Amino acid sequence: MEYILNIETATKNCSVALAKKGLTIVFKEIAEEGYSHAEKLHVFIEEIITEAGITVKDLSAVAVSQGPGSYTGLRIGVSAAKGLCFALGIPLIAIDTLQVLASQVTKKDGLIIPMIDARRMEVYSAIYNSVLLKVRETEAEIISEQSFNHISETVYFIGDCAAKCKTVLNKKNFIFLENIKYPSAKEMSVLSYPKFKANEIVDVAYFEPYYLKDFMITTPAKL
Template structure:
């Protein structure tokens, strides 16, 4: 049945989904101003299993967000995924946070620039085309006017993520790019098709050596 459990814990959003062949059957998440993953993640997993009425033994894989994001919360999600994979003897999958958050935005032309707040005025970011293909590696950069300054201005560029923008920064992005002001956080719901594609391609991770992607 290709049932996959997806876990997303890279930000303050604690998120769980269950998918069959890339289609989301159930998604549960809880956002808090504090990091609540250690208290909530296993409860959400159990709740999702109970509501969906699936047998844990029918899971074919667990997919976890590998980051970038909060190091502590990523480790909690990865530890939970590893534990389930070892107990059920199923493979581990992973997907990076910026690819996950990019699934929330659909455009016909231009570029996508997802951002995850790192610390202070730094963000994790990367550049994607309209087909959501990554064009640059993930890196940490100071948020400001020089962020992706080399992007051609005759293409639409969409900035979005969980970053708090100042009025000055918002004005700049509205003038030169397409800025999506709503704070957007990664969710396990957007992992469903990604994890299924990786499962079909057998892009499994080594359970013993797998670590969070944290720059």
């Protein structure tokens, strides 16, 4: 029946959606400051499978948000997705997290810049046009008053960085859609299905999340 389980854990939003032929039929998500992904993810998967009246054996594939984003969140989501694919012998599909975020914008003009908070004034961002074609690749960048000044078109900023970025990104053509804060698995359905049909899958054994930056482990300073 071409059921695809979509998993999004790259940000504070722990989100799972079940899609049938590219349409979301059930989804559950929660965004919490404490990152409850480890506790919620498998519970959500079980709940939506049960609610849909199917079993995991009915899944045709699993799609996972590949990053960039939270190191821990990505690890949890990718590990769960790979575990299901290994156990069920089904393909794994990787979806760009910023594309998932950008797909929530319905404007027919201008450019879309999805941003994921990377602490202080740094963000992970990319630039998409109104039909979701990427026109600038993903970067980790420090936001300043000069950021994106070369763009004369209307720019729609989305993501969890609005509060800090609005202080410096204040050109008249810059618009913040503050209601679009996190990527959601329910938006992944229309992205994962075409990849499934085209057999655009990743190697379950060797696939790793797209962290963009190395994970830095710090130790407390000695007193």
